[in-house]
Amino acid sequence: MNLKINTATVLGAGAMGAGIAQVTAQAGISTRLFDIQEEYALAGLAKIEGMLDRGVSRGKVSLEQRAAVLAKLQPCWDLELALEAADLVIEAVPERLDLKLEIFAQVSGLVKTETIIATNTSSISITKLAQAVQNPARFLGLHFFNPPPFMPLLEVVYGQETSQETLDSALALSVRLGKEAIVVRDSPGFASSRLGVAIGLEAIRMLEEGVASAADIDKAMELGYRFPMGPLKLTDLIGIDVRLDIATYLDANLPGDRFQIPELMRTMVAEGKFGKKTGQGFYTWVDGEAVS
Numbered sequence: 001m002n003l004k005i006n007t008a009t010v011l012g013a014g015a016m017g018a019g020i021a022q023v024t025a026q027a028g029i030s031t032r033l034f035d036i037q038e039e040y041a042l043a044g045l046a047k048i049e050g051m052l053d054r055g056v057s058r059g060k061v062s063l064e065q066r067a068a069v070l071a072k073l074q075p076c077w078d079l080e081l082a083l084e085a086a087d088l089v090i091e092a093v094p095e096r097l098d099l100k101l102e103i104f105a106q107v108s109g110l111v112k113t114e115t116i117i118a119t120n121t122s123s124i125s126i127t128k129l130a131q132a133v134q135n136p137a138r139f140l141g142l143h144f145f146n147p148p149p150f151m152p153l154l155e156v157v158y159g160q161e162t163s164q165e166t167l168d169s170a171l172a173l174s175v176r177l178g179k180e181a182i183v184v185r186d187s188p189g190f191a192s193s194r195l196g197v198a199i200g201l202e203a204i205r206m207l208e209e210g211v212a213s214a215a216d217i218d219k220a221m222e223l224g225y226r227f228p229m230g231p232l233k234l235t236d237l238i239g240i241d242v243r244l245d246i247a248t249y250l251d252a253n254l255p256g257d258r259f260q261i262p263e264l265m266r267t268m269v270a271e272g273k274f275g276k277k278t279g280q281g282f283y284t285w286v287d288g289e290a291v292s
């Protein structure tokens with residue numbers, strides 16, 4: 001039996017949280033978008049408005065659709081209020097185990113026992129995160145991709161205690177959200193991040209060793225292997241900081257040195273060069289486009 005999902009709460013209004021909230025609101029689900037400060041929650045909402053405005057100017061979104069999506073969205077900075085009616089919670093806060101565990105323990109005490117609690121983690125163990133909640137049968141990974149309104153994949157990850165009912169509900173939800181689901185057993189980096197980060201780290205090592213320029217390493221994959229986007233540009237888009245967190249987790253939790261962090265990656269993050277969001281990464285970004 002599927003659980004009926006009428007209301008959702010997204011935790012964290014950053015790059016992923018805002019996009020996920022847009023996706024659930026577009027599917028007609030009343031959505032509260034929570035962040036720790038008012039300005040962050042409002043910035044998340046403004047980001048969604050910007051996305052919808054671009055859709056309107058390109059003729060892809062009607063003014064009625066824009067209004068309907070915004071009517072389903074409520075920014076929140078009070079956790080209790082954000083969660084009061086949630087049938088589904090999707091967490092999209094930074095990729096840090098301690099932070100996520102703390103949030104899930106809090107959330108679990110504020111929602112109904114039947115509420116599905118999901119994490120958008122890119123790598124962290126679902127089974128480990130589920131230990132923080134009172135009802136781990138209702139806990140799973142719903143891994144969206146960047147930017148959530150446009151990326152068709154939803155990686156549905158089940159932990160040791162995730163119930164079949166929760167999994168079925170997630171698969172029904174993915175149809176409602178217009179996403180193509182893959183079902184993956186909990187293991188570090190799941191199916192997507194494990195492969196994607198491995199390629200990204202190797203590309204950074206190649207750049208570090210002077211094998212080719214960033215643009216040419218990317219072109220090798222784009223033109224030679226039909227990747228829609230090269231691994232370095234994709235790392236810029238995701239955030240070098242976000243990928244560093246994921247790679248650190250994978251390095252600690254998978255055997256061997258496959259996920260050892262390249263020095264260049266650490267240096268860039270230390271210098272605040274996070275990629276597209278800061279304007280500088282492997283490429284220089286102006287108005288959302290890589291210019292060099």
Ligand SMILES: NC(=O)c1ccc[n+]([C@@H]2O[C@H](COP(=O)([O-])OP(=O)(O)OC[C@H]3O[C@@H](n4cnc5c(N)ncnc54)[C@H](O)[C@@H]3O)[C@@H](O)[C@H]2O)c1
Pocket residue numbers: 011012013014015016017034035036040091092093094095096103120121122123143144145146237238239242246
């Ligand atoms: N960026 C990507 O391409 C991508 C893709 C898939 C999954 N993810 C995963 O999604 C998650 C979020 O990544 P992001 O790129 O959106 O990060 P981000 O840094 O853009 O956003 C994180 C947001 O969480 C907020 N936050 C921090 N502490 C919080 C708390 N206690 N409660 C609520 N909000 C809090 C921050 O203020 C920020 O707005 C991570 O787990 C990441 O691994 C990221």
